[in-house]
Amino acid sequence: MASKALVGLAVRRMTRRWTGTIVILAGTLGAVAALFDLALWVSIGAAVAAVLGGARALRMELLVPVRIAAVENATGALNGAHGAGSAVHLGRRRWVTAAYVVDPDQQVKIRTSGNIIAGYVVYHDTSSNLAVIIAEQDWAWRASALARAVDRGETIRAMGWVRQGSDEGHLNTLSLAADGTTNDGKIILTGPLLPSGFGGGPAVEPGSGRVVGLIYATVRGEYEHLNQTYVVPLAWLPRDFR
Structure with a gap:
């Protein structure tokens, strides 16, 4: 498992740098071609650099902010059987939250900006701490x-x-730092102590604008950087509910 994790980490880091590397190589190709008066290769290098550079800029400046805004609008307030919490809409009327916020087969009401949406808990797993409405x-x-x-x-x-x-x-949105995982695979975040109501809310990776998991618990530390928040990965959900 450790070797698979290391390989996955290496692949992700290579992928993140790949586009930038190609842009640099394309620019270098254009510069060398220009030095030797190879007009065609200058055009090719410039075109490749422009397309890839533009695609990267488009993704970071347009697509990712749109995704983050979508997560914000897809996050609702939830008054469950055990207090206030949050839930996030993953599509096709499927909302996910932390299992401790709601009870199995419970009827709930989710409040978004100016709307109240009723629903029922159809999946409730205390071992993974995930619930689906x-x-x-x-x-x-x-x-x-x-x-x-x-x-x-x-x-x-x-x-x-x-x-x-x-x-x-x-x-409310707060920024935290990933600090590894627990023995059972929950993501550990450190930083500000999350207030009541964050339970079941989404944890978003800003580089992609996608949800990596749901907030499960937060524990106060002696100092702010020692506060710990635990996130349940969405990968733990059954495939039918993702």
Whole structure:
């Protein structure tokens, strides 16, 4: 398992650098070709660099922010059997949350911006701490899932609904740092202590704008950098519910 994890980490890092490497090589090709007055190769090198550089910029400047905004709009407040929490819509009326927030077969109401969506808990697994709610109506916004391991030191955005007094609450986002995994595979994040209401909310990888897991618990440390938040990977969900 350790060797597979190391290979996966190496592949991911190579993939992240691959586009940039090709852009550099294409630019170098164009420069060398220009030196020897090879007009065709200058054009090819410039075209490759422009296309790949533009695609990379488009992804980071347009696609990723759109995905993150979609996750924000796809995250709703949930009043479960055991207090306030959050849930995220993965599509086709499927909302996921932490299992401790709701009870099996419970009817719930999910509040989004100006909307209330009713649904029932159809999957509840205390071993993985995941629950799935099927809503009575669809919701326009949906989050994209990312079924991969998180690198140590990687920034992760935690999202959850927070209430203050009698108001309906608001969506809050906090940045934390990945700090490895527990023995059973939960993702460990360190940073600010998450307030009540974040349970069941999404943990988002900002580089892709996709959800890597759901917030399960947060534990106060002696100092802020020692606070720990535990995230259940979405990969633990049965394939039919992802």
